[in-house]
Amino acid sequence: MIRFPRFSFWCFLALLPGIALSQKLSDADAIERMRSEVGFLASDELEGREAGTPGERKAAEFIAAEFARLGLKPKGNSGSYLQEFTFVADPVNGPGDHLQIGRRTFKPGEEFYPLSFSANGVARGTIYKVLYGISAPELSYDDYGDADLKGRIAAMSVGSPDGIHPHSKYLAHHDLRGRAEEAIKRGAVGVLFFNDDPNAENPERRLSAKMSPVSVPVVFLDSDAYQEMLMDNNPCVITADIVREERTAYNVVGLLDNGKNTSTVVGAHFDHLGWGDDGSLHRGDPAIHYGADDNASGTSVMMQLARDLVAMDTAKASNHLFIAFSGEEKGLYGSNYWTKNATVPLDELNYMVNLDMVGRLDSVGSIGINGVGTSPSWSKVDSISAGNLVVKTTLSGIGSSDHTSFYLKDVPAIHFFTGTHADYHKPGDTWEKVNYEGMLRVTRFIEELIIDLDGSGRLPFNRTEESDSTSTPRFKVTLGVVPDYMYSGKGMRIDGVTEGKPAANAGLKEGDVVVRMGAIEVVDMMAYMKGLGQYEKGDKAPVVVLRDGKEMEVEVTF
Numbered sequence: 001m002i003r004f005p006r007f008s009f010w011c012f013l014a015l016l017p018g019i020a021l022s023q024k025l026s027d028a029d030a031i032e033r034m035r036s037e038v039g040f041l042a043s044d045e046l047e048g049r050e051a052g053t054p055g056e057r058k059a060a061e062f063i064a065a066e067f068a069r070l071g072l073k074p075k076g077n078s079g080s081y082l083q084e085f086t087f088v089a090d091p092v093n094g095p096g097d098h099l100q101i102g103r104r105t106f107k108p109g110e111e112f113y114p115l116s117f118s119a120n121g122v123a124r125g126t127i128y129k130v131l132y133g134i135s136a137p138e139l140s141y142d143d144y145g146d147a148d149l150k151g152r153i154a155a156m157s158v159g160s161p162d163g164i165h166p167h168s169k170y171l172a173h174h175d176l177r178g179r180a181e182e183a184i185k186r187g188a189v190g191v192l193f194f195n196d197d198p199n200a201e202n203p204e205r206r207l208s209a210k211m212s213p214v215s216v217p218v219v220f221l222d223s224d225a226y227q228e229m230l231m232d233n234n235p236c237v238i239t240a241d242i243v244r245e246e247r248t249a250y251n252v253v254g255l256l257d258n259g260k261n262t263s264t265v266v267g268a269h270f271d272h273l274g275w276g277d278d279g280s281l282h283r284g285d286p287a288i289h290y291g292a293d294d295n296a297s298g299t300s301v302m303m304q305l306a307r308d309l310v311a312m313d314t315a316k317a318s319n320h321l322f323i324a325f326s327g328e329e330k331g332l333y334g335s336n337y338w339t340k341n342a343t344v345p346l347d348e349l350n351y352m353v354n355l356d357m358v359g360r361l362d363s364v365g366s367i368g369i370n371g372v373g374t375s376p377s378w379s380k381v382d383s384i385s386a387g388n389l390v391v392k393t394t395l396s397g398i399g400s401s402d403h404t405s406f407y408l409k410d411v412p413a414i415h416f417f418t419g420t421h422a423d424y425h426k427p428g429d430t431w432e433k434v435n436y437e438g439m440l441r442v443t444r445f446i447e448e449l450i451i452d453l454d455g456s457g458r459l460p461f462n463r464t465e466e467s468d469s470t471s472t473p474r475f476k477v478t479l480g481v482v483p484d485y486m487y488s489g490k491g492m493r494i495d496g497v498t499e500g501k502p503a504a505n506a507g508l509k510e511g512d513v514v515v516r517m518g519a520i521e522v523v524d525m526m527a528y529m530k531g532l533g534q535y536e537k538g539d540k541a542p543v544v545v546l547r548d549g550k551e552m553e554v555e556v557t558f
């Protein structure tokens with residue numbers, strides 16, 4: 001892989017022959033500028049810009065420096081361009097993980113590991129084997145009988161009485177968190193899983209922030225030693241030391257103030273996956289995920305638009321707000337936060353243009369524009385000639401990028417996208433594969449669009465009725481909601497409902513927190529997915545939500 005030379009951007013800046021801000025860069029200069037910006041953002045030095053890491057911070061400072069050079073008004077916190085927010089980072093294993101059974105100590109990470117939903121702390125007790133730890137009265141099946149687990153450590157297999165496969169009678173009981181809860185209910189002070197079923201997979205080793213902890217330590221014994229060590233009454237000590245920390249990330253916000261009372265928003269996320277977090281599609285040793293197309297490209301086009309709009313006299317009919325979002329890859333965190341803590345009043349925003357992955361324009365010049373259903377005025381995109389692009393549109397305001405957060409606040413919002421590719425969310429998304437001339441064509445297209453729209457007043461907002469982001473093929477049904485991925489309390493907080501879908505039909509609305517679906521207690525995102533998994537189309541389900549702190553039950557028809 002070609003390594004981009006360090007500091008090239010700064011060298012390049014020094015070489016720029018004093019071009020005045022009031023003058024638009026030539027096409028060739030603009031392309032060179034974007035090439036060096038993407039080169040810097042997608043360099044080894046920034047290590048993939050994962051939210052909450054030093055690489056992300058450097059990228060934020062870099063963007064802020066360009067906003068300052070352009071004379072944009074700082075619209076972050078306390079007079080700066082940076083808007084700080086915190087989020088719960090993916091947990092990591094601490095140094096204190098420990099497991100001892102009888103006299104034998106096991107190696108953390110190799111012979112055992114704590115599960116995502118484990119509590120921290122020490123559990124001491126004697127082993128009590130409970131087979132699969134499944135209690136299924138509806139099937140007249142119970143591994144517990146009248147077992148008393150008070151003060152004991154429950155040891156159970158990850159298998160099931162009829163195996164682990166989608167047609168198992170016990171499917172509703174396969175979930176390990178539920179089984180641990182069952183043991184805890186019966187007094188267990190710790191839970192130890194092992195795998196004696198060659199067809200069952202070991203539980204996920206990677207710790208996830210999307211699962212909330214139960215009340216006792218829970219580990220998986222990844223060793224054949226379970227055969228001789230897991231004897232009833234063998235003494236056992238489990239210590240789980242999972243580091244769950246809050247991290248700080250930064251949006252970068254700058255306003256080109258033309259003295260008008262409405263603002264156009266141009267946004268792009270600048271964070272990526274670092275060395276490969278949850279969203280990575282890379283298999284193998286950790287590697288820097290450069291994110292040149294995703295989304296150094298959109299960030300650079302956003303900055304190019306800022307450079308141009310500062311210089312263009314034709315673009316003064318409204319103010320222009322530029323926002324580089326962080327935490328997008330973790331679940332639209334930055335745009336979610338900004339729209340709930342807006343630094344320019346939301347009702348002053350006319351519309352939002354989101355750039356996410358615009359660096360791979362193909363030879364035909366096809367550009368995807370998502371969200372055109374959010375305002376009738378978006379029909380304008382069909383008549384734009386600048387950039388010579390072939391436009392393909394989709395209607396829904398809800399998608400997998402930051403325009404969604406604005407749509408949910410009733411701001412017409414569209415997303416520009418040059419399409420996905422084999423390097424998507426892999427280390428191979430590098431700067432030299434980016435089509436810089438294509439990025440300029442996208443820039444020119446958006447400039448013409450902005451000038452056209454800003455001349456014709458406020459855009460009417462439309463709600464769209466398209467499918468939502470939670471209806472992945474894994475589920476036969478959808479609730480029709482956008483979950484708030486930033487929410488870290490108990491339950492699943494609804495950030496928006498889709499008209500005409502089950503949740504909206506049952507009267508659920510933004511801000512409701514789903515805490516139960518049928519028999520499933522919804523403690524976190526994972527439990528919510530599990531809750532959905534139990535229904536078929538046409539099923540009716542009692543769903544309990546918290547609204548303004550009070551429990552309320554509705555019947556949802558899928």
Ligand SMILES: [Zn+2]
Binds near residue numbers: 294329425
């Ligand atoms: Zn991405």
